[in-house]
Amino acid sequence: MDSFVLALESATPRTRRRRIGAGAWLSALLLMAPAFAAGPAPVAEVVTMVDAGRFQAAQGQITAALARPDLDADTRQALEFERERMRRIRLDFPLTEDQAKQRLRERIPDMRDDEFAEWKASNQLEHLVIDGQPFYFNRSVSNLFLLNPQAAARRSPQPAPSSQGQMEGANAYHVQALREARASGKTSVAPRRVRVTQSIVVNADAVPAGETVRAWIPYPRALPGQQEGLRLIGSVPAKPVVAPESTLQRTVYLEQPAAAGRPTTFSITYELTIFGQVHTIDPAKVVPVGERPDLAEYLGERPPHIVFSDDIRRFSQQVVGDEKNPYWIARKLFEAVDKTPWGGAREYSTLSNISDYALHAGHADCGQQTLLLMTLLRLNGIPARWQSGMVYSDGDYDNLHDWGQLYLAPHGWVPMDVSTGQFKDAKDPGIEWFYLGGLDAYRIAFNDDYGTDFFPPKQHFRSETVDSQRGEVEWAGGNLYFDQWDYTFEAQVLPGMRTRD
Numbered sequence: 001m002d003s004f005v006l007a008l009e010s011a012t013p014r015t016r017r018r019r020i021g022a023g024a025w026l027s028a029l030l031l032m033a034p035a036f037a038a039g040p041a042p043v044a045e046v047v048t049m050v051d052a053g054r055f056q057a058a059q060g061q062i063t064a065a066l067a068r069p070d071l072d073a074d075t076r077q078a079l080e081f082e083r084e085r086m087r088r089i090r091l092d093f094p095l096t097e098d099q100a101k102q103r104l105r106e107r108i109p110d111m112r113d114d115e116f117a118e119w120k121a122s123n124q125l126e127h128l129v130i131d132g133q134p135f136y137f138n139r140s141v142s143n144l145f146l147l148n149p150q151a152a153a154r155r156s157p158q159p160a161p162s163s164q165g166q167m168e169g170a171n172a173y174h175v176q177a178l179r180e181a182r183a184s185g186k187t188s189v190a191p192r193r194v195r196v197t198q199s200i201v202v203n204a205d206a207v208p209a210g211e212t213v214r215a216w217i218p219y220p221r222a223l224p225g226q227q228e229g230l231r232l233i234g235s236v237p238a239k240p241v242v243a244p245e246s247t248l249q250r251t252v253y254l255e256q257p258a259a260a261g262r263p264t265t266f267s268i269t270y271e272l273t274i275f276g277q278v279h280t281i282d283p284a285k286v287v288p289v290g291e292r293p294d295l296a297e298y299l300g301e302r303p304p305h306i307v308f309s310d311d312i313r314r315f316s317q318q319v320v321g322d323e324k325n326p327y328w329i330a331r332k333l334f335e336a337v338d339k340t341p342w343g344g345a346r347e348y349s350t351l352s353n354i355s356d357y358a359l360h361a362g363h364a365d366c367g368q369q370t371l372l373l374m375t376l377l378r379l380n381g382i383p384a385r386w387q388s389g390m391v392y393s394d395g396d397y398d399n400l401h402d403w404g405q406l407y408l409a410p411h412g413w414v415p416m417d418v419s420t421g422q423f424k425d426a427k428d429p430g431i432e433w434f435y436l437g438g439l440d441a442y443r444i445a446f447n448d449d450y451g452t453d454f455f456p457p458k459q460h461f462r463s464e465t466v467d468s469q470r471g472e473v474e475w476a477g478g479n480l481y482f483d484q485w486d487y488t489f490e491a492q493v494l495p496g497m498r499t500r501d
Contacts, residue, residue: 046065047082047352050086053128059086085349089128092138092346093137095136096135097134100116101113104141107156124148124362125141139343143344146344166395167391167442173440173442174423175431188275189275189278190275190276191273192273192441193274194392195270195271195492195494196272197269197489198471198489199217199266199489202473204261209260211477212257212476214255214473214474216253216454216472217251217252217254218447220250221248227273227274227275229272232269233270235254235268241254243455247455248452249454252268258475271494274444277414278430279438286326286409288326288381289326289382289407289409295407299382299383303353304353305371306375307375312355313379315376326408330436333373334418337373337418338369340364340369340372341362343361348464354367354368354372365402366402366418366419367388367402370386370419371386373416374386385413385448386404387445388400388445389447389469392443392444392489393442394493398489402467403416403420408437411437415438446468462479
């Protein structure tokens with residue numbers, strides 16, 4: 001099953017602490033499987049029903065179609081995924097309206113019904129109408145306090161300051177990296193040597209005793225000038241299968257039998273050296289890429305998540321105007337997407353078009369913002385591609401994170417991190433725009449693309465069909481979704497490699 005979903009996303013195309021246009025998705029389905037358009041329940045029709053919240057109708061169509069003995073395998077798998085997608089959406093949207101109001105009144109005791117209705121209408125309280133009844137996102141209340149300052153000011157009691165990433169504000173590391181780059185002329189600077197242990201812990205009895213549990217833990221590629229000196233130190237259990245260096249979503253594969261009444265644990269430990277990136281870009285020297293067949297795949301649409309819709313085109317025109325220089329176009333688009341408020345996001349596998357969602361939802365997380373920026377850059381003739389992994393700190397902070405790269409001739413590929421964004425209070429432009437052309441060394445890239453195949457391949461649907469940061473787990477009976485296991489990530493910066501004042 002998973003191979004079909006990944007092929008769909010690759011050919012056409014979250015989280016413990018955070019975490020995401022149906023037309024493009026439908027077009028991709030129809031292009032890949034002409035049989036989808038035939039029979040009593042074409043997949044396109046079912047996808048439309050799910051996106052519209054018509055779950056009962058979709059379930060009926062799926063059940064009827066799956067009962068047909070002549071149904072082809074691809075259509076069967078696509079319909080089974082739509083059934084799974086509905087289940088995942090309901091996990092993301094568990095709250096009735098009364099439950100959402102109760103949660104809010106626990107934090108804003110004097111909240112009025114008309115205020116709730118206003119926040120609902122603006123989608124600051126994210127919800128879906130499923131079979132005529134509104135259900136609210138499990139992070140809708142916490143997101144409201146991120147999106148609405150007035151609501152946040154009335155929150156009682158006021159929460160303690162939340163833990164933020166070390167690199168979310170300009171600091172000594174950015175100064176160090178910029179200073180080293182200017183002094184040396186190098187683009188790879190201010191490295192950190194890091195030891196990482198990442199684990200997957202499957203719930204006790206999630207799999208019958210004696211059955212083999214299969215796990216994929218994300219693992220970095222060696223990227224010259226960005227990630228070097230990679231060394232796998234050990235794994236639990238032993239005999240890891242490391243995906244080839246060429247695997248764009250690289251993992252270490254492990255398997256072991258489940259034991260009754262006990263969690264099933266997998267882990268890997270490795271070291272690598274990560275470099276900061278600083279590219280000094282002279283806008284006057286930046287030119288359009290012209291005819292470059294080697295860059296063609298980074299310029300076009302990639303449904304369902306990169307689509308040049310009418311709304312995307314209108315937004316681009318409003319932002320870009322008559323600008324022709326690729327650098328200034330990129331900077332305008334970077335600044336515009338950076339203005340999208342951050343909010344905890346839906347699981348990416350539940351979304352038909354992530355860039356369209358980021359454009360319209362009123363909030364977005366890092367991966368959603370990145371895909372929106374990639375779409376806008378490509379629309380304007382600027383090659384763009386994906387990168388993602390984990391961020392960490394000198395302390396105990398870590399988190400999933402997505403960013404990307406854009407191609408600016410004659411400089412080549414340079415990094416971009418639009419959700420970390422612009423440091424507006426910085427006096428040095430090199431610090432202010434550090435993340436348009438630069439990256440810190442406090443991140444590990446696991447993925448150089450999204451929605452690609454694993455090695456060895458999964459036999460069932462992936463839990464995360466787009467990104468790969470937490471890992472994946474399955475057994476002979478099917479995929480294990482995120483509610484059946486958890487992960488841990490620990491990164492230690494080795495002595496002599498910390499930020500210098």
